[in-house]
Amino acid sequence: MFDLIILATLFDGPKHGYQLKREAGFILGQDDLHNNLVYPLLKKFTSEGWVMKKAMPGARGQTKQQYAITPKGKSELIRRLNEFGELEAKSFEAFVVRTGMFELLTRVDRDRIMTAREAHLHRRLGALSTVQKNMNLGIYSGEVVAFLKERIQLELSWIHRLRQLA
Numbered sequence: 001m002f003d004l005i006i007l008a009t010l011f012d013g014p015k016h017g018y019q020l021k022r023e024a025g026f027i028l029g030q031d032d033l034h035n036n037l038v039y040p041l042l043k044k045f046t047s048e049g050w051v052m053k054k055a056m057p058g059a060r061g062q063t064k065q066q067y068a069i070t071p072k073g074k075s076e077l078i079r080r081l082n083e084f085g086e087l088e089a090k091s092f093e094a095f096v097v098r099t100g101m102f103e104l105l106t107r108v109d110r111d112r113i114m115t116a117r118e119a120h121l122h123r124r125l126g127a128l129s130t131v132q133k134n135m136n137l138g139i140y141s142g143e144v145v146a147f148l149k150e151r152i153q154l155e156l157s158w159i160h161r162l163r164q165l166a
Contacts, residue, residue, distance in 0.1 A: 001097055002033070006041050007069060007077040008101055010051065014068035017042065027100075042067055050076050077101075082109050089116040092155075099162065107166050114159050121159075125152045 005024045009015065015023070017039065021032040045051035050073030058064045069077070081098050082105065088094040095117045102110050131137070132145050 010069040
């Protein structure tokens with residue numbers, strides 16, 4: 001998921017490593033991402049030809065590296081966004097990352113991703129309903145199951161709204 005975020009952060013233009021760390025961290029709801037996460041990914045992306053690196057003069061005489069996504073990198077990002085199988089459909093984070101980049105995907109691909117997530121949510125809702133019906137849940141366990149079902153219904157409503165945007 002970090003690789004998708006880093007590539008997507010470069011989609012709107014070149015950035016220095018520090019800016020990438022800050023923006024990607026912000027998107028993920030964290031502080032700056034750690035150097036040991038960001039720079040190995042940038043090195044890999046550069047070697048794959050997805051990102052190009054250019055030395056730029058810094059404000060205090062130092063040299064800064066500026067990174068920009070290449071056409072090959074844009075194609076790779078879109079290819080990876082379209083990889084959305086059962087494993088990704090189970091992951092809220094994988095779904096949200098792709099949803100945040102839906103403008104990059106075709107309507108058919110957006111529909112396929114939303115349909116896969118909806119199918120997973122309906123299966124999960126059925127499983128929780130079975131637990132609720134067949135198990136003697138205590139007060140707090142019952143509250144947890146009810147909360148999870150409400151959360152699923154809320155996400156299904158959100159997906160319905162997303163479909164209306166297209």
